[in-house]
Amino acid sequence: MPQPKPIRKEIKIVTVQNIIKGQKQNGFPMRKWKISVQGVNSNGDEESMPYVDYVEYILHESFEQPLRKVTEYPFSLQEKGWGEFDMKIMLYFTDKSVPPVQLDHDLHFQSTQYEMPHTLTFRSDVKAGFLKLLKSRSSPSSDRETSVDSSEEAASKPKRRRDAPVKEKSKRVKDESSEDDSLDSSAAASGDEWGDKIDVHQLAKKFQMLQEEDLAELVQLVKDHQTADMYVQEDGDAGEFHIDLxxxxxxxxxxxxxxxxxxxxRELSD
Incomplete structure (x- = not known):
């Protein structure tokens, strides 16, 4: 007799982060970040997760209250800090007989927004009520408020750091900005706005088009105008110049x- 197929649910962990202008710690810019856990249906669209009772985030030990419990979908946690680290995310289900699931998540600052997919697998012989929740296809309510447990003064100790490099040898410029530079609609009011006069996304694209000798001049321009508030670092051994626009x-x-x-x-005219 064939064994019943397990039930699989697709989810994703969504991370959004941006620099808090004018705030630094240990020489690095402070960042505001938010992590959410979202369901994904067969069409790739977001769906709610009624089968999840609550989510626990286990942060780096340097955070005040490193264990955070969030009870409402999309189970978002917002914090701020200056370093990257690995965290654990625990999913607890409405049926207490179903063991919790641990997900490992890498908080990094390479992108202002990124998603990590995961697949949850459940036995097909779960209780009828829980099975009904697993098979539901409900969409998240647009006006439902999310419970967020955060600490205002927390800062993490990074295990490693990834920065946006300007590489003279490869002519590559990576900027950490995106089309949406705030975590929520209140970001501008909180003083996190930046670059009002210059489109930094377009500027980063212009960097990509420069010749190697032009990049050397660009680096010198940054050095000549550098102030203490700017994130600018040079790695001479690697031949890299790190900036955050x-x-x-x-x-x-x-x-x-x-x-x-x-x-x-000049290049176009040559």
């Missing part, structure tokens, strides 16, 4: 924009 300020961004336009216009 969102910390440079409008004046330097304008200079870099004009520099790129001048160099690119």
């Amino acid at each position: 969102r910390t440079l300020g409008d004046e330097l961004l304008t200079i870099l924009w004009q520099f790129c336009d001048k160099k690119l216009e």
Whole structure:
């Protein structure tokens, strides 16, 4: 007799993060980040997770109250800190006889938003009430508020750091900005806005088009105008120059924009 097939549910962990302008710790910019756990239906669209009772986030031990419990979908946790670290996310289910599931999550700052997919597998002989919840296809309510447990002054000790490099040898420029630079609609009101006069996304694209010798001049421009509030670091051994465009300020961004336009216009005319 064939064994009944297990029930699989697709979910994803969504991370959104951005720099808090003007705040630094240990020489690194402070960042605000938010992590959510969302259900995914067969069409790839978001669906609610009524079978999950609550989610626990186990943060780095340097955080105040590293164990955080969130009870409402999409089980979002918002915090701030300056370092990357690995955390554990525990999913507890409405049927207490079903063991909790542990997910390992890597909080990093390579992207302002990224998603990590996971598959949850359940036995087909679970209780009828829990089985009904697993098979439900409900969409999340748009006006439902999310419970968030956060600590305002927490900062984490990183196990490693990944930065956005400007590599002179490879002519690559990676910027950590995205089309949406806030975690929520209140970000601008909280003073986290930046780059009002310059589109840094377009500026990063211009960097990609520069020649190697132009990148050397660009690096020198940044050095000449660097201030203590800017995130600028040089790794001479690796031949890399690390910057975060969102910390440079409008004046330097304008200079870099004009520099790129001048160099690119010259290339077109040659």
